[in-house]
Amino acid sequence: MEKTPFYQQVRDRLMRYAKVDTQSARVSDTVPTTKKQFDLAYMLRDELLTMGASDVWLDEDTCVLYASLPATAAAGRGMAFGLVTHMDTAPDAPGAGCKPWVLETYDGGDILLNEEKGIVMSPRDFPNLFHYVGQDLILTDGTTLLGGDDKAAIAAVMTMAEHLLKHSELPHGPIALAFTPDEEVGGLARDLDLDRFGAKVAYTLDGDYLGYYEDETFNASHATILFQGRSVHTGTAKGILLNAADMAAEFMGQLPPGEKPQFTEGREGFFHIVSVRADVEHAQVDLIVRDHDAELFAEREQLLRDVAAKLGEKYGEERVSLTIVPTYRNMKEIIDRYPFLIDNLTRAIRLAGLTPQSIAFRGGTDGSALSHRGLPCPNLSAGYENAHGRFEYVPIPSMEKNVEILLHLAGLFGEMGA
Numbered sequence: 001m002e003k004t005p006f007y008q009q010v011r012d013r014l015m016r017y018a019k020v021d022t023q024s025a026r027v028s029d030t031v032p033t034t035k036k037q038f039d040l041a042y043m044l045r046d047e048l049l050t051m052g053a054s055d056v057w058l059d060e061d062t063c064v065l066y067a068s069l070p071a072t073a074a075a076g077r078g079m080a081f082g083l084v085t086h087m088d089t090a091p092d093a094p095g096a097g098c099k100p101w102v103l104e105t106y107d108g109g110d111i112l113l114n115e116e117k118g119i120v121m122s123p124r125d126f127p128n129l130f131h132y133v134g135q136d137l138i139l140t141d142g143t144t145l146l147g148g149d150d151k152a153a154i155a156a157v158m159t160m161a162e163h164l165l166k167h168s169e170l171p172h173g174p175i176a177l178a179f180t181p182d183e184e185v186g187g188l189a190r191d192l193d194l195d196r197f198g199a200k201v202a203y204t205l206d207g208d209y210l211g212y213y214e215d216e217t218f219n220a221s222h223a224t225i226l227f228q229g230r231s232v233h234t235g236t237a238k239g240i241l242l243n244a245a246d247m248a249a250e251f252m253g254q255l256p257p258g259e260k261p262q263f264t265e266g267r268e269g270f271f272h273i274v275s276v277r278a279d280v281e282h283a284q285v286d287l288i289v290r291d292h293d294a295e296l297f298a299e300r301e302q303l304l305r306d307v308a309a310k311l312g313e314k315y316g317e318e319r320v321s322l323t324i325v326p327t328y329r330n331m332k333e334i335i336d337r338y339p340f341l342i343d344n345l346t347r348a349i350r351l352a353g354l355t356p357q358s359i360a361f362r363g364g365t366d367g368s369a370l371s372h373r374g375l376p377c378p379n380l381s382a383g384y385e386n387a388h389g390r391f392e393y394v395p396i397p398s399m400e401k402n403v404e405i406l407l408h409l410a411g412l413f414g415e416m417g418a
C-alpha cells in the first residue's frame with residue numbers, strides 16, 4: 001500500500017502515545033479521575049510548543065490542554081473551527097503496560113499477538129480485519145487495550161497541526177485544539193472552557209469506521225427510584241408488611257418488556273435497568289433511558305413518572321421516590337442549525353477519496369454535551385477498531401486518511417468568511 005508523507009508521523013505518534021497509561025476511572029474523587037492522564041497532557045503540550053503552536057496552555061486543575069493554529073488566510077477570510085479529542089482510555093480492559101507493535105502488510109490471516117500467552121486475533125472473530133489486507137496495523141500484545149480510542153485521533157490532529165505550521169502557504173482560518181480527560185467515564189468535556197477554546201464550532205474525532213461521522217446521538221437520562229418498605233415478623237405480617245423488594249419488581253414489571261437494549265437497534269429507544277438493590281425495608285432501582293427522538297424520550301421519562309405515581313397511590317406516596325437526572329441530549333437539533341458543519345465535513349471526506357456515511361449513534365459523545373453548551377460539535381471517526389478491548393488495533397492508513405480529511409477541512413473553512 002502506498003504510504004503518504006504522514007505515514008511515519010502518525011505511526012510514531014500513536015506508538016508513543018499508546019505507551020502512556022491514561023486510563024480513567026469510573027469511581028474517583030479526583031479531577032481528572034486519574035492523575036496519570038497528565039502524563040500524556042505534558043507530552044502533548046511539549047510537542048505543541050516544539051512545533052510552534054500558539055496559545056498552548058494546560059489547565060493544571062482540570063487536565064484540559066489547549067492550543068491554536070493562527071490563521072493564514074487573507075484578511076476577512078477563514079472561519080475558525082475547533083477539534084476536540086480525548087486523552088483518556090477506557091477502564092474496561094487493562095491500560096497499563098501497553099506494548100504497541102506494527103504488523104506490516106497484513107496478509108488477511110490470523111495474527112499472533114502474544115506468542116508466550118498464545119493470544120491470537122483471527123479475522124474469523126473480527127471480520128473487519130479483511131478491510132485492511134495489505135495495510136500496516138498497530139496492535140497490542142493481547143494483554144492491554146491499545147488506546148487508539150482516542151489516541152489515533154490525537155495522532156492525526158497533531159500531524160495536521162505540524163503540517164499546517166510548517167506550510168503557512170496553505171490558507172486556513174484559526175484552528176482551536178483541545179485535548180480533554182475522562183471522556184470514557186462520562187466526563188462530557190465538562191471542564192473545557194469555551195471562552196478559552198475560542199472557536200464557535202468544532203468536531204470531536206472519536207469513532208471507529210473510517211469516513212463515518214455522527215451528527216445525531218441519543219437523548220439520555222439516569223433514573224433512580226427508591227422504595228421504602230415496612231418489615232414485621234412474617235408470622236404476623238398479613239395486612240401490615242410492605243416488601244420494598246416486591247415494589248421494585250412491580251415497578252420493573254411495568255416497563256415495556258421489548259424496549260431494552262438487547263431487543264432494539266437503529267433509532268429505537270429503550271429502558272435499561274443497570275442495578276437493583278433490594279431487601280424488605282429498602283429497594284433501589286437504577287436505570288438509564290435512551291431515545292434519539294426528543295418527544296419519544298419525554299414520553300419515556302413520563303412513563304417512569306406515571307408508574308412511580310401509580311405505585312405511590314397504592315403503597316403511599318412517601319414510600320416511592322423517583323429522580324431523573326439528564327445525562328446528555330441529542331446533538332442533532334443543534335447541529336442542524338449549522339448546515340455548513342456537515343457540508344464541509346462530508347466534502348472533506350470525499351476530497352480524501354472516501355464515501356461519507358452517517359449513523360444515528362446509539363450513545364453519546366462529548367459533542368452531545370458540547371453542542372448543548374453552545375459549541376456545535378459533530379463527531380468524525382478516528383479509525384480505530386475493537387475499542388475498549390485487548391484486540392484493539394489501528395490501521396496506519398486510517399490515521400493518514402484522517403490527516404488528509406483534516407487538512408481538507410482546514411482548507412474548506414479557510415475559504416469561508418472569517
Ligand SMILES: [Zn+2]
Binds near residue numbers: 206
Ligand atoms: Zn473515545
